[in-house]
Structures are given as C-alpha cells and as structure tokens.
Amino acid sequence: MNITLLSIRRPVTVVMATLVVVLLGLVSLGRLPVELFPDLSFPIAAVVTEYPNAAPQEVESLVTRPLEEALASVDRVRSVSSDSVEGTSIVILDFEWGTDMDVAALDVRERVDQVLGLLPDEVERPVVYKFDVRAAPVLLLTIGGQRSPTELLRLGQDVIEPRLARIEGVAQVTVSGAPDREVRVTLDPARLEAYGLTMDAVVSALRAGNLDLPGGSVTEGDRKLLIRTTARVKSVEELRDLPIATPAGVVRLGQLGRVDLTLGEQESVSRLNGQPAVQISVVKEPRANTVQVVREVLAELARLQRDLPPDVEVAVVQDQAEFVQHSIRSVATSGITGGVLAVAVLYLFLRNVPATLVIATAIPISIIATFVPIYFSDITLNLVSLGGLGLGIGMLVDNAIVVLESIYRRRQEGAAPDEAALTGTGEVATAIAASTLTTIAVFLPVIFVGGFTAQVFEQLALTVTFSLVISLIGALTLVPMLASRLLARQARAGRDLTGPAVAGGEDSVPRRGMAAWMEGLVRAALRRRALVVAVAVAAAGLTGAALSRMGTEFLPALDQGQVTITAQLPPGSTLAAADDVARRIEEEAAAVPEAERGATQGNEASASVTLHLARRGQRQRSAQELSTELSRASASGPG
Secondary structure (H helix, E strand, O other): OOHHHHHHHOHHHHHHHHHHHHHHHHHHHHHOOEOOOOOOEEEEEEEEEEOOOOOHHHHHHHHHHHHHHHHOOOOOEEEEEEEEEOOEEEEEEEEOOOOOHHHHHHHHHHHHHHOHHHOOOOOOOOEEEEEEHHHOOOEEEEEEEOOOHHHHHHHHHHHHHHHHHOOOOEEEEEEEOOOOEEEEEEEOHHHHHHHOOOHHHHHHHHHHOOOEEEEEEEEEOOEEEEEEEEOOOOOHHHHHOOEEEEOOEEEEHHHOEEEEEEEOOOOOEEEEOOEEEEEEEEEEOOOOOHHHHHHHHHHHHHHHOOOOOOOEEEEEEEEHHHHHHHHHHHHHHHHHHHHHHHHHHHHHHHOOHHHHHHHHHHHHHHHHHHHHHHHHOOOOEOHHHHHHHHHHHHHHHHHHHHHHHHHHHHHHOOOOHHHHHHHHHHHHHHHHHHHHHHHHHHHHHHHHOOHHHHHHHHHHHHHHHHHHHHHHHHHHOHHHHHHHHHHHHHHHOOOOOOOOOOOOOOOOHHHHHHHHHHHHHHHHHHHOHHHHHHHHHHHHHHHHHHHHHOOOOOOOOOOOOEEEEEEEOOOOOOHHHHHHHHHHHHHHHOOOOOEEEEEEEEOOOEEEEEEEEOOHHHOOOOHHHHHHHHHHHHHOOOO
16 A cells, blocks of 8 residues: 555544644744854864963964974874964964864864973963854843943953853853953062062962962861861952061061052953943853843843943843844745745636645645754754755645646546545656655755865755655645545535636636747747757856856855944054044944944954944945945044
C-alpha cells in the first residue's frame, strides 16, 4: 500500500498527523534563537601583550619578535602579522578554514608559555583571544546625570552591573568610561634616606602588610578550627598607620610621605548628549536568544530606574535586538505577502474556491512543519534562514499545483473521487519527486563547500531543502486526501466538473486566453528564428556588460537606526586631543534633526560619536546619507 492510498483511505490519520506536525512546528518556532545573521566564526587568534611605558621600537624587538618566532610554527597557521604600538604588542594568527579554534588556542598558549622567560620582567602575561562575532555587545547603555563620572561609575559597578549580570543568558556586563578610585602613596626621598630605607623596601612592606594568609589549624576537643591572619588594609587611615621596619626602629608609612585617596588616570572619555556619562556593555552567552536577553535586560533596567537617584538617566545607545526584530519582521512579512499573492494568482487561474483552499492549506502547513527540522539542526531564525524559507514558498506551491491539476483532470474524465485522487497523484508522483530532487541538488552541495561560504549559505541550503522535502510529502499525502474529500462533496452537491468554474478545465476562460497567447508567441518565434537568436545574443551581451559595471560588497548597507562617526588619531596623541576632536564631531552632530540622542566615546587612539536616530518613517534621510554628510563635515573641520 503506497503512501497516497493510505492517506486517501485514512483521512483522520492524516489530519491527526498533520496537527501533530503543526504543533511540533509551532513549539520549535517558539524555541528557535533569533539572530540577525548565522553564527559566523573566523579562524583568527590574537596574542595581546602589555609592556607598560615602552616605546613601539622596544615593544617590537623585545616582545613582538620573540612571540612571532614561537608562533610561526603553530599547526595550520597560514600567516602571522603583528602590530607594535606604545605599551602594547598584538600578534595576529590567521589559520586555515576548518581549524578547531579551541584546540588551536591551546596550542598557541603552549607556545606563548615557552617564551615567557625570554620576555622582560615588566611585561604582563600575554593574553590569547579567539575572534568571535558573538562576543560583540548586544546592548550598549550609558549612565548620565548631574554627577561626576566617578559617582556614575560607582553606581554602575555597585548597583546596575550586579543586577544585570544575574539575568539568564547574560555572559558579561562591563562598566567603563570614568577613572576609578585608587590610593596613591607619594614618598619623600629625603625621609627615606634619613630612615635608611629604599623604595623596594617600602614596596615589599606594603605587599607583606596587605595580605590575608592561612595560619594552619588547631584542635579543641572534638572540633578542628582553621586559623587565618587578616591583615588586608580596609581604609586609607590603616594604610597610613602601616608599620615599616627600619634600622633605627619602626616608622609609620604616613611618616615617609603622603597617602591620599585619589582618582586613577583617565584613559577614556564618555558623554551622553554632551554630559559626562559612563558606558555599560552587555554581552550575551553564545547560544542565548538575542531578542529574549535584551528584552529581559531592558525590563530589569525599568525596575532598576526606581532604585536610582532621580537625576540619573540610563539610556540605550545601541540595541541589536531592535534591529534584529525589525529585519526578521520585514522578511517574515515579505514571505507572508508572497504566499497571499501566490494564492490569489492561483484563484485567478483555477476559479475554484475549494481547489484554491487546498493549496492555501498546504502552504502554511509546509512552512510550519519546516521549523521542526530547522530546530533540530541547530539553525537560528535569521535573515538567511528566513530568506531560504521565503525562497521555498514559491517552490513548494509547484508540487501541490501539479498534483491537484492531475487529480481534477482524472475527475473530468469520469473517475470516482478517490480513484481520481489516487491515479492522478500516481501519474505525476515520479515527475514531482524528480523535480524536487533536482532543485535540492542545486542547493544541498553548498553545505559541503566549506569555509566562509558554507557558514553563510549553509542555513539557506538546509532551509530550502527541508521545505521542499516537506512540500513533496504534503503533495503526496495531504493534497490528494483533501482533494478527494472536496471532489466527493462536489459530487454529492451535483456540481458539474467540466464547466469554466473547474480548476484547469479545458474550456476555462483563463486557460483559453493563456493558451492562445502562448501559441501565438511560439508561432511568431518559429517564423523569425534569426531575430530570436539575435535578441538572445544581444540580451546576453548587455547582461555581461552590466555585470562588469556592478559593484561588489559583502553585505548591502543596512539602516540600523544609528550613525557612528569615528576619527582615528595619529600615534602619540593625548586624551585631551581626542576630547577636542570628539567635541567638534558633537557640534556637527547637534545640527542633525533626525538624532534623538548622542553618545560619545574617546581614547588616545580614536574618538567616536554615535547618534541614535528616529524611526525610519519619522525621518527623511537614511542612516547612510547622514553618515556620508557628517563624515564630510567632520573631515572638513579644523585639524
């Protein structure tokens, strides 16, 4: 017994199986992670080493070159490049595609450990980073108000960061943008000499006097008690009273100089709408849902606002979830619109409501069922996978139309409803199976290509494949079952199946008009063969010429509702210079009416201003146009 015969004889079974698949599809859809793009990983690792206060030449000769020589022999490395700047060495390793970066990172760390003894003592331990797109923040916030940056920093670290870090799916919360408090000890050389002390002796005393150490254990009866010494300094006053041994006796640290609670060196500037601010970045876990994580973070911020002082404002600078939702919604709307238009065109030619309903039922069921294999294949809901699903909508209609046409033709020839459904489907089953497999053969090999191409288009190929396979199963089971029920109902109602209201009837008005037009076109082409060939060659030539003039880019420009203007400063620039550049950019950005708020970030290497724009329907210019205009205005300014 073939699958079509079983479906026709067991309609209740088919309906129940369809409902189960639809339920599984809806559950899978609700659990799919929502992202903007597929998970993209690049085989790149970086070794970053800090050498405080060292010039670029010393960094290169003493740090970068030994690391390059050790890392050049790492397995599967294609190239090694480096960048030596003041106080920092960066060595970048480009691996072959397909390399397991977890294993490669371990190998890199082993090679780094081998050369640690060759590096200067002042060099901090090198840190190995893997390039991970998922490590980018999904949410950038700023804390602003009529307070000093240090006060805002303490609010961010003590109040906001702990509350956000405990949210499920949040991997890291970083607060930055203001100098933190530190204790500064300024020693008097004359007093050191008078007491017979050196700088190293004072440093050693500070380290020894600011430790909590275990002191063993004692047994008291049937209990064992652990002993520990608690000598960690808890205040500036305790640090001033720290005893230091000298040849002449014991002196206090405060007698050797000054001990003050001050602010550390400011390494960056941060402002919100021109006022001092502190930045908070939120990074999600790799498998967490971007939209869900951001939604929960924003909900927690709304609750946090009640606990913050009234003059403190927490503003969203960059919300990746908002753009993801907008993009996904646009693609989904386009897919739904395409499905509705397909059903409308079908009705225009079929001129039969029940027949159109068969196709209209098969389309959403096939789409919903596709989410089941998508979920179990670890595919996220993103622009690429939804694009593949939208591409499959047009293809999955074909099988159902061919089967329905064959069934109705058999019915017109006088076959009973069940017989028409069975024989009509059987006649075209091999053809639609071959057609489906041919289309799959075009997309499926993409997953075997490897490299970056496979990462981008693998989900597209799998989504199209899943939708086509499910549409084929639906065309061989659900469509004949529904058609047989509808045909039987029409027969009981005494409706004529040969008139123009029948799907695909030979005398139907759309069929006659289409056939006449196509016949005339073919006859004209056969009479003017040379002209047809000339037009085809000319079209091919024009296509080639247009293709050679087309630009190429990785992704089209996306209007994410924000514009970032970044100015790179020459090496050796100061933070004050970066602040001046940032203020000039702020002056240019203040004249943009589409901007709702602006966030400024600057350090000794660069200065940037990010403008959060109004919604696309509420502004005249796109983000790309504003970016071009502001870049030109900033570049033409002084300096």
